[in-house]
Amino acid sequence: MDTLTRPTLLHAVLEKRQWLRFEVFQLQLKDAGARAAAHYLKPRLATVDTTKTTFKRWLVGEQAPRGDTATVLEFWLGHSVQELLGPAPMRKVVLARVPHDASLAAVHRVDVRFDSSHLSVNGPLPGAGGVWHLDGLRILDGTSVAVQMYEAEPRGDTVVIGPEDREHLRYFTRARRRALLIAALGARGEDDLYVMDAAHARRQLLMPVDRLPIPGAYRLDELVYALLWAALNVDDSLLADDQALYVEQQRLEAHLAQPRSAAARAAYPDLTEVGAAWLGSYACATYLRRHLGPAEAATLLWSRVQYGGQAAGWLLFAERHQVLQLMQECSAGAEGTAGCVFGIPESAVKNSEPYERLLLLLAMGLMESYGLTVHIHKERAHSDTAEFIIAPQRHAIVADWLSPDAVWHIDSTTTRSEINSLAHAVDHVRSHSITSAGTPHERMRQAADYLGCDWDWLVRRCRELSTYGIGGLLHLRSHLIQTGGIERALSFLGESAAST
Structure with missing residues (x-):
């Protein structure tokens, strides 16, 4: 092997950590061998040693460690033997300490x-x-x-x-x-x-x-992982689609000007799954703002959200928050209580991870914070119903952005028979709701029990995160999303201890 004209990476690493003296290196190598033996369950690795002459040859790249010695060095320093004996980068390299x-x-x-x-x-x-x-x-x-x-x-x-x-x-x-x-x-x-x-x-x-x-x-823990998993996934997908979404957003008006419209998922093959969901959410929210006005009876939302990834849209998409604000405004002074229906069958609970279910609870808490009563049913027969908002006795609006086959489906009807059919389904679900308690936080506790989440732990963790804020944890880059919904949900759920 040719002698290198500039230091090897091994030399640079050991120099940075003040391990270049052979006596110091020997002690560190012996300790690394013991740790590698325990990690790989190979006791012989604890006996690895070398001579001063061989050590000097390693430092200048004249001789390569082999066998068990190579295994210990790679385990210890985090680089392959080939990298360690190669030249150190010309650029300045600042090395982190070796983790415990x-x-x-x-x-x-x-x-x-x-x-x-x-x-x-x-x-x-x-x-x-x-x-x-x-x-x-x-x-x-x-x-x-x-x-x-x-x-x-x-x-x-x-x-x-x-x-x-x-x-x-x-x-x-x-x-x-x-x-x-x-x-x-x-x-x-x-x-x-x-x-x-x-x-x-x-x-x-x-x-x-x-x-x-x-x-x-x-x-x-599960809550912090849930927030990172959802936010980083959504943010990066939207950044990847940024230019395409801008172009498609400009083309939406022709669809939204029609009384009803639908767009197949196959029509947008270049969009990520999150990008398609955002575009559908934006189209549905715009349609709702144009067609939903003050009603004599409080409005009710039928959601098809069943899993954490879908709930992430409600927590992060700015347009979803505008829908909740719109429902709150349209229901002000109206008879009854505005609400939201979730169809989450037991199979969906069993097939989702704990951190996904925490995102569902955060989305429900967000809706309750806007004054919407959350109802949960577990009937599979209604679980695939398109998302809609109904103002009883007046009209119903289909605004579905979570269909697996369509980016959006929007429609509006004032036909009494269609409204009555949807109202009957809503009334049936509300009468069999898992969340039947009289206060928001009691309903959230019931939802947590159904979803298999530790309610007391969740309240404590939401309060801790709300107190510190999540600005140091989540730094979003896409202008299409915001953390305001997460912060509001954390604050609302964190207040539960004082409200129950």
């Missing part, structure tokens, strides 16, 4: 806990961090985000990344691509991980401080 074994074990448990997670904190390029793949389910397309893990220590109601990582924090957050920081407490004997958006960290690092605090409320 317990922190790496906590990362592995994330993928076990969440079926759509594939988290790797060791990246292919030195100093560049790892990647977190978030699979999409149903209408979500799936995405990936850069991540970097740091050791932290608890301090009050925060965890703190210390001054020894400040240089790499600045290096990692300098790029404007989306990225997340993960703080681990493995070195402190704790299993929890904490997440912060790199953009928020970058703003904090502009201040003359040598530590980066992350709120304890940002602990990576």
Whole structure:
């Protein structure tokens, strides 16, 4: 092997970590061998050793480690032998500290806990961090985000990344691509991980401080994962479709000017699933604003949302919030109570993950916060009914944006027989609703019980996140979505302890 004219990556890594002295390297190699032996269940790895002469040859790329020695080095330093013996990059590389074994074990448990997670904190390029793949389910397309893990220590109601990582924090957050920081407490004997958006960290690092605090409320549990999974998926899909959605939005008027309209999903093959859902949501919301006015009786929404990905639209799409505001305004002073019907059969509950069901509860809490009474039925016969809004005794409007075969379906009727048929279905479901309690928070508790969610835990976590805010956790980039719905739902559900 030819001697390199510039330092190897191995030399750069060891120099950065002050392990270039052979005696220091030997101790670190022995410790890494013991950890690798436990990790791979191969006791012989604990006996790996080398001579000073061989070590010097590794440093200059004249000789390559082999066999068990190579296995331990790759496990320890997070790079292949080929990369380690190759030249260090000409650019300045700032290396992060090696995570504690317990922190790496906590990362592995994330993928076990969440079926759509594939988290790797060791990246292919030195100093560049790892990647977190978030699979999409149903209408979500799936995405990936850069991540970097740091050791932290608890301090009050925060965890703190210390001054020894400040240089790499600045290096990692300098790029404007989306990225997340993960703080681990493995070195402190704790299993929890904490997440912060790199953009928020970058703003904090502009201040003359040598530590980066992350709120304890940002602990990576089912609720925080649900918010990250939904928001990052939706945001990235809409960014991918940004130009196409702008063009299609300009073409909608010809469809919306008609009394009824529908668009097949096949007509928009280039849109992501989320992009198609947003376009349908926008078309339906615009149609509703034109056709829904003050009514003598309170309006009722029949939703076809059954899963967390669909609920993400209600939480993030700005037009969905406008629909709720419109229903609230149209029902002001009207007879009865405005409401929303969800058809969620038991099979949908069983086939969805806990974090998906938390998104459903947040969407329901958002609707209750607007004064809409949430009704849940579990009859499969009604689960595929198109989404509509009915003003009893006056008219009904079909505004469906969640059909698997159509981007949107909009229609309006004042025919008494059609209105009565829809009103009968609504009355039947309301009379058999799982959420029959008299107050919003009691209904939310009933919904949580049906969805298999720990209500007391959810209230506590919503209150914690609402208190800190989610600006440091979610940094949305698409102008088509907002976090206001999530913040409102968290605040509403977090108030439940004082309301029940």
